Amino acid sequence: MTQYASESINLPGEITFKDVREIFFYQLGKISFFYFILFCAIFAAVHFINGWPRIVYGSEALNLFMNSIFIIVMSVLFTLLLLLLLYVKFFRAYKKNERIKSKRTYTLNQEGIRICSKKYDLIFNWNEITAVFEYKNIFRINTSSSQYIAIPKHFFHSKEEMNRFRGIILNHTETKKVKFKKDQR
Structure with missing residues (x-):
């Protein structure tokens, strides 16, 4: 990955x-x-x-x-x-x-995670990520103990894109903070 x-x-x-x-x-x-x-x-x-x-x-x-x-x-x-x-x-x-119901685009790159919408543009650097969890239909990326970024799996167009997402997460965050589903690794 x-x-x-x-x-x-x-x-x-x-x-x-x-x-x-x-x-x-x-x-x-x-x-x-x-x-x-x-x-x-x-x-x-x-x-x-x-x-x-x-x-x-x-x-x-x-x-x-x-x-x-x-x-x-x-x-x-x-x-x-x-x-x-x-x-x-x-x-x-x-x-x-x-704001939560508006259309948005998540962009993951080497800098971090960028969330763009008509009303806002947020950037979370990788050092702000405290944990990442994968659930059945959604990824939850914690940025603090009470805030998180939710990325539904239906945003992904293919399994390959989801594997690319996992690879970027694993490369830029501490492995102990990441909990993907075991059958998906």
């Missing part, structure tokens, strides 16, 4: 809601388990402070089991409610953001 290092790639297209939603769900998967554990801890602490309610009389083990099930069910419900609220917030933010 290093044979592509000196080349440049132009990737024109529009990012759709489906493209952005895919990255949102990958990120959501990471934080949803954290929120579930957090809600379990909160409900367990509340039960511990207020005392465990007697749901089943006569058996301490069965009562503890039922209270544990109650904590898990409530944690799942609260986590799902929180994720739903985050999704609604994300959907509204996407609909209001005309």
